[in-house]
Amino acid sequence: xxxxxVNHLKHVFGSGELAVTALEGIDFAVEEGELMxxxxxxxxxxxxxxxxxxxxxxxxAGSIELGGETVYADGWAHKEARRLRRxxxxxxxxxxxLIPFLTARDNIMLSLELNGVGRRQARQRADELLAxxxxxxxxxxxxxxxxxxxxxxxxxxxxxxxxPPLILADEPTASLDTERGGRVMDLLxxxxxxxxxxxxxxxxxxxxxxxxxxxxxxxxxxFLQTLDREQR
Amino acid sequence: xxxxxxxxxxHLGKFLATIAGVGMLVAIVLxxxxxxxxxxxxxxxxxxxxxxxxxVVERDRGGPFNESSRIPTDSYRSVAAxxxxxxxxxxxxxxxxxxxxxxxxxxxxxxxxxFGGLGGPGRIVxxxxxxxxxxxxxxxxxxxxxxxxxxxxxxxxxxxxxVTRGAVDSGGNPLAYxxxxxxxxxLYQQDNRALDVQRAxxxxxxxxxxxxxxxxxxxxxxxxxxxTTISAVLxxxxxxxxxxxxxxxxxxxxxxxxxxxxxxxxxxxxGKLKKMTAILGVFRTLLLIVAIVIIALxxxxxxxxxxxxxxxxxxxxxxxxxxxxxxxxxxxVLTLGSFAFGCALTIATQDKFPRNLVLLxxxxxxxxxxxxxxxxxxxxxxxxxxxxxxxxxxxGG
Numbered sequence: 001x002x003x004x005x006v007n008h009l010k011h012v013f014g015s016g017e018l019a020v021t022a023l024e025g026i027d028f029a030v031e032e033g034e035l036m037x038x039x040x041x042x043x044x045x046x047x048x049x050x051x052x053x054x055x056x057x058x059x060x061a062g063s064i065e066l067g068g069e070t071v072y073a074d075g076w077a078h079k080e081a082r083r084l085r086r087x088x089x090x091x092x093x094x095x096x097x098l099i100p101f102l103t104a105r106d107n108i109m110l111s112l113e114l115n116g117v118g119r120r121q122a123r124q125r126a127d128e129l130l131a132x133x134x135x136x137x138x139x140x141x142x143x144x145x146x147x148x149x150x151x152x153x154x155x156x157x158x159x160x161x162x163x164p165p166l167i168l169a170d171e172p173t174a175s176l177d178t179e180r181g182g183r184v185m186d187l188l189x190x191x192x193x194x195x196x197x198x199x200x201x202x203x204x205x206x207x208x209x210x211x212x213x214x215x216x217x218x219x220x221x222x223f224l225q226t227l228d229r230e231q232r
Numbered sequence: 233x234x235x236x237x238x239x240x241x242x243h244l245g246k247f248l249a250t251i252a253g254v255g256m257l258v259a260i261v262l263x264x265x266x267x268x269x270x271x272x273x274x275x276x277x278x279x280x281x282x283x284x285x286x287x288v289v290e291r292d293r294g295g296p297f298n299e300s301s302r303i304p305t306d307s308y309r310s311v312a313a314x315x316x317x318x319x320x321x322x323x324x325x326x327x328x329x330x331x332x333x334x335x336x337x338x339x340x341x342x343x344x345x346x347f348g349g350l351g352g353p354g355r356i357v358x359x360x361x362x363x364x365x366x367x368x369x370x371x372x373x374x375x376x377x378x379x380x381x382x383x384x385x386x387x388x389x390x391x392x393x394x395v396t397r398g399a400v401d402s403g404g405n406p407l408a409y410x411x412x413x414x415x416x417x418x419l420y421q422q423d424n425r426a427l428d429v430q431r432a433x434x435x436x437x438x439x440x441x442x443x444x445x446x447x448x449x450x451x452x453x454x455x456x457x458x459x460t461t462i463s464a465v466l467x468x469x470x471x472x473x474x475x476x477x478x479x480x481x482x483x484x485x486x487x488x489x490x491x492x493x494x495x496x497x498x499x500x501x502x503g504k505l506k507k508m509t510a511i512l513g514v515f516r517t518l519l520l521i522v523a524i525v526i527i528a529l530x531x532x533x534x535x536x537x538x539x540x541x542x543x544x545x546x547x548x549x550x551x552x553x554x555x556x557x558x559x560x561x562x563x564x565v566l567t568l569g570s571f572a573f574g575c576a577l578t579i580a581t582q583d584k585f586p587r588n589l590v591l592l593x594x595x596x597x598x599x600x601x602x603x604x605x606x607x608x609x610x611x612x613x614x615x616x617x618x619x620x621x622x623x624x625x626x627x628g629g
Contacts, residue, residue: 008561011484031426051624054547054623056547056622056623056624057624082546082549082550082551083549085547085548085549086549086550087549091547091548091626093544095627097540097541097544097626098544099238099545100242100541100546101233101235101238101241101243101541101543102235102242105582106233106238108233109233109551110233110548111548113233114549114550114551114554115549119233142242158548196523
């Protein structure tokens with residue numbers, strides 16, 4: 001069963017003469033452990049698609065299934081979007097978006113505690129993740145004291161905390177130099193392989209997508225091209 | 233995990249500075265409350281302290297404090313003879329500006345019958361009341377005099393035998409108690425030069441009226457001014473005496489006015505104190521509003537600073553309760569901390585204030601409740617904004 005299944009997705013902003021179709025005819029599925037890149041220029045619909053998959057924006061038409069559970073269907077939206085996001089999706093942002101007044105460890109623990117994990121267990125899990133991401137030595141540092149690469153690793157740790165089946169990464173290397181960006185991408189690939197999570201990476205940097213299982217190109221709200229590893 | 237506490241700890245210096253700033257504003261509100269109540273307390277303290285059943289003053293005057301009143305000294309004997317009167321004491325109250333204790337000061341001289349009469353000093357914190365007919369003085373500590381100190385008033389020296397604290401007139405000026413004859417001398421005694429000038433003026437008036445020199449010399453001593461007036465007669469009624477009947481008798485037969493202590497207080501509250509009380513009342517209301525508005529703005533700004541973090545919290549699945557708690561807890565900490573700081577500052581500076589500050593616990597509590605409710609209501613704006621923050625704000629650069 002696919003982790004994510006998107007069918008005939010359509011989203012229109014505005015109405016009447018001012019209506020702008022941001023997405024149309026979007027169909028795809030992502031399997032466990034699959035690493036998918038979503039490429040496209042500005043205005044191609046990448047962000048709108050990401051918002052729809054993140055359960056933030058209700059699509060105009062079509063359906064989305066997350067882990068076999070229907071979350072959208074032709075205008076109907078699941079009422080517990082926040083719970084589904086918390087349990088089933090891990091987010092990695094372009095600007096890291098760590099909570100600035102929480103330490104690296106607390107940022108990861110917060111995600112766990114929001115999901116009902118006890119404090120002691122959350123701390124243990126956070127320390128494990130920090131070790132996995134090789135930032136244990138920065139556990140007590142506030143985000144402002146971390147380098148860009150360290151912040152992104154902690155953000156990845158937070159995304160992984162609840163072991164979600166789907167990880168969405170929005171331009172995760174945009175604020176990093178090529179070397180650090182490459183390391184973050186390697187880490188995401190490792191996560192997909194080792195933890196069997198489906199990872200969708202939105203990016204505009206083609207250099208970063210080497211080794212991805214699937215690459216989908218968006219233009220004007222429609223998939224222009226879909227290539228698997230062999231086709232590339 | 234308590235996000236509010238984590239945020240406060242992260243920005244402790246900034247938060248403490250904010251609390252100190254708002255706390256100072258709270259202190260100003262509390263001090264204004266204290267001045268407001270102190271103004272009323274000072275205004276009526278002398279009336280309450282006197283414990284007279286009736287105040288007999290110059291006819292149709294609102295004296296002796298709200299309006300000046302001068303009646304003959306011996307009128308207290310006539311009042312004492314009124315049926316139903318147990319005791320009648322002469323009393324003088326007069327605001328002056330004289331050099332005392334080495335500096336020019338405004339104060340009020342109180343003259344009273346030191347041998348068992350009413351109107352003597354209250355709130356004595358050192359020394360004793362006046363026990364001798366002359367040259368003893370009881371002064372409020374605001375005058376800066378110490379026990380045993382000799383001070384010159386008029387043409388005599390007086391020894392400070394007692395010191396009071398908080399014995400002030402309606403304007404907050406300190407009181408100086410003297411025996412009645414001493415007070416009359418200090419207030420009305422003219423020096424020799426002034427007497428010469430007055431006598432020359434009287435002589436000229438008599439001569440212009442056609443009196444012969446021998447008649448002028450005979451009449452002149454009769455025109456000389458004497459220490460013969462007092463401000464009021466303080467009355468204690470006999471048990472069971474009809475207050476209204478005594479008042480009617482005094483007004484009808486002695487051609488004076490008589491007020492009960494309640495009426496005397498009303499005269500003060502509706503007269504001398506009314507405008508100042510109204511002004512202070514408006515000021516404290518405005519200050520309270522300003523304090524609440526500033527707390528509201530601070531909470532709003534604190535929320536706005538965290539808007540991206542709030543969006544991130546939403547996107548990682550935090551419920552509204554987590555966000556509301558974050559904002560509300562900070563609003564409470566800010567309000568409680570500021571109020572505690574303001575209270576401590578007010579209490580610490582209370583005695584150093586030039587005016588008497590009366591901090592009523594129930595009024596302080598009410599101010600606290602108003603500020604707390606105001607702070608919580610104000611934080612609703614921040615909460616409303618936070619709950620409307622789209623999670624999508626966390627996406628993008």
